[in-house]
Amino acid sequence: MAVSWEYTMNSNMNTYVPFNITSVLRYSGGTLSSPSLTIKNVTNNDDGFYRCVVSNRDGTTTSSSFYIRIETTLPxxxxxxxxxxxxxxxxxxxxxxxxxxxxxxxxxxxxxxxxxxxxxxxxxxxxxxxxxxxxxxxxxxxxxxxxxxxxxxxxxxxxxxxxxxxxxxxxxxxxKQLATVKVPVTSYTVKEGDNLTLSVMLSDTENNSTIVWEKKGVDDSTYTQIDISSNKKFEGGSIASPSLSILNITNDDSGHYRCKVISIDGTTTSTAIQVSLETSSEESSCGKLNCGGLRECVYHNNKPTCSVVTWKAAAAGVAGAVGAVATVAVAAMKSLAAAKSVSPLNMNSPGNSQTPNTNSKAENSKPENEKIKQNKKNNRNQKDTQQNSHDSEHDMPEPQYTGQCQGVISSMPPPGV
The missing domain is CATH 2.60.40.10 (Immunoglobulins)
Structure with a gap:
C-alpha cells in the first residue's frame, strides 16, 4: 500500500503531476503513517489544486481535489x-x-x-x-x-x-548656489601714501572656493588679475580675509577694482570699486595747462597761467622746435606786453620837460599862429597816445587753457613778459 500527492495549478484534471514532498523542507506527510499533507510558510507558489492518491494490490483510489488559494499581502x-x-x-x-x-x-x-x-x-x-x-x-x-x-x-x-x-x-x-559678494563702499578718494582697505562681505561660500581680485587702471580697457601672494603692496584676498588692502598708495593705484568668488557652481563678480587720488584745486587747474611740456604755473586774474620762468623756457623750446612761426608768435606777444609802457612825449605837456625835442628850434621860428596850431595838434596826439596806451592794458589777452598738444604754448605769457 502506498500514499502520494499530486498538484496542478488549474482545475484541469489531466495536468496533475506528482508532488515531491521530500524535496522541500516546508512540506511533510504523505506517508502511510501520516497521509495528510502539511505545508509550512505558505507562499504564492503554493496556490493551486492538490489530491491524494492511495494504491494497494487491488488498485488505486484518488481523492477529490483540494484547492488552496493564497491571499497575498503586498507591502x-x-x-x-x-x-x-x-x-x-x-x-x-x-x-x-x-x-x-x-x-x-x-x-x-x-x-x-x-x-x-x-x-x-x-x-x-x-x-x-x-x-x-x-x-x-x-x-x-x-x-x-x-x-x-x-x-x-x-x-x-x-x-x-x-x-x-x-x-x-x-x-x-x-x-546651483553661487556665492554672494556685497560691497559696502564703491568709491574711495585717498591721499598719496595712505593705506586703503577695499571692503567686501561674502556669503554662501564653500571651503574649496577661491577669491580673485582684479584691477583696471585709469588708462586700461580691461581688468587684470592682481598677484596678491607675490606683491607686498597688497594684503588679504582670501576666504578667511576677503577684503583687499592696498599699502602706500601712489597714483598708479588709481582705477577700478573688483572681487571674484569662484566655486564649483560658478563665479560671482562684485560691483566695481573706484579708487581715486586726492588732489588740490590749484594743482588740478594748473594740470590743464601746457607750458611747453613744463607743469609750473601761477594764477593771473584768478586763472592759471604759466609762470615767467616756465613760459620763457617754453618759448625758447618752441622757437627751436617749430621755427619761425613760433618765433614770430613769441615776438608778437612780447611786443603786445611792452606796449603797455610806451607813451609819446611832448615837451609842452606837464611832466615831460626833461626830455629834449629835436624840433623845438624849428617850431620857435614859425609864426605865432603856426605855433598855436602845432601845440593844439600835439596835445591831441598826446591824448590819443595815452588813450591807446590805456586801451592796450585791457586788450592784453586772458590766459587760455591748453589742449593736450605737447611742445606748443597755447597760454598767454604771464604779466611782465
Missing amino acids: EVLVGTTSITVKTRSNTTLYVNYTSGPEMKSVTWEKRDMTNPFIFHTVNITDNDRYSGGSIDKPYLEITDAMVEDSGYYRCIVINNDGMSTTPLFNISVQ
Missing part, C-alpha cells in the same frame, strides 16, 4: 514629499515607510535614466559616501552635500514574500 508603502528643491551643498531625504504582513525581503532605490524615461538604474548606495539608507531597517534615501547631478526622478521598490510594491516618483531639483 503597503507610505511616502513623504515627492517634489523637492534644494541648493547645492545642502542635505535632503526621500522619506519612505512600509507595513508588511509577510516577511520583508529587500528595499531598493532606482533613478530614472536622463534620456529614456522607461529605463531605471539602481542607485548604488553602499559605494557613495553621500548616500545612506535604502535598507529594510532604514528604507528612506538620504542625500548629503547635494550636487547638481543628483537632480532627477527616483523611486523605491519594496519586496516581501508576497510580492513587490513601488512608490510614486520622487522629483529632486538641485539648484
Whole structure:
C-alpha cells in the first residue's frame, strides 16, 4: 500500500503531476503513517489544486481535489514629499515607510535614466559616501552635500514574500548656489601714501572656493588679475580675509577694482570699486595747462597761467622746435606786453620837460599862429597816445587753457613778459 500527492495549478484534471514532498523542507506527510499533507510558510507558489492518491494490490483510489488559494499581502508603502528643491551643498531625504504582513525581503532605490524615461538604474548606495539608507531597517534615501547631478526622478521598490510594491516618483531639483559678494563702499578718494582697505562681505561660500581680485587702471580697457601672494603692496584676498588692502598708495593705484568668488557652481563678480587720488584745486587747474611740456604755473586774474620762468623756457623750446612761426608768435606777444609802457612825449605837456625835442628850434621860428596850431595838434596826439596806451592794458589777452598738444604754448605769457 502506498500514499502520494499530486498538484496542478488549474482545475484541469489531466495536468496533475506528482508532488515531491521530500524535496522541500516546508512540506511533510504523505506517508502511510501520516497521509495528510502539511505545508509550512505558505507562499504564492503554493496556490493551486492538490489530491491524494492511495494504491494497494487491488488498485488505486484518488481523492477529490483540494484547492488552496493564497491571499497575498503586498507591502503597503507610505511616502513623504515627492517634489523637492534644494541648493547645492545642502542635505535632503526621500522619506519612505512600509507595513508588511509577510516577511520583508529587500528595499531598493532606482533613478530614472536622463534620456529614456522607461529605463531605471539602481542607485548604488553602499559605494557613495553621500548616500545612506535604502535598507529594510532604514528604507528612506538620504542625500548629503547635494550636487547638481543628483537632480532627477527616483523611486523605491519594496519586496516581501508576497510580492513587490513601488512608490510614486520622487522629483529632486538641485539648484546651483553661487556665492554672494556685497560691497559696502564703491568709491574711495585717498591721499598719496595712505593705506586703503577695499571692503567686501561674502556669503554662501564653500571651503574649496577661491577669491580673485582684479584691477583696471585709469588708462586700461580691461581688468587684470592682481598677484596678491607675490606683491607686498597688497594684503588679504582670501576666504578667511576677503577684503583687499592696498599699502602706500601712489597714483598708479588709481582705477577700478573688483572681487571674484569662484566655486564649483560658478563665479560671482562684485560691483566695481573706484579708487581715486586726492588732489588740490590749484594743482588740478594748473594740470590743464601746457607750458611747453613744463607743469609750473601761477594764477593771473584768478586763472592759471604759466609762470615767467616756465613760459620763457617754453618759448625758447618752441622757437627751436617749430621755427619761425613760433618765433614770430613769441615776438608778437612780447611786443603786445611792452606796449603797455610806451607813451609819446611832448615837451609842452606837464611832466615831460626833461626830455629834449629835436624840433623845438624849428617850431620857435614859425609864426605865432603856426605855433598855436602845432601845440593844439600835439596835445591831441598826446591824448590819443595815452588813450591807446590805456586801451592796450585791457586788450592784453586772458590766459587760455591748453589742449593736450605737447611742445606748443597755447597760454598767454604771464604779466611782465
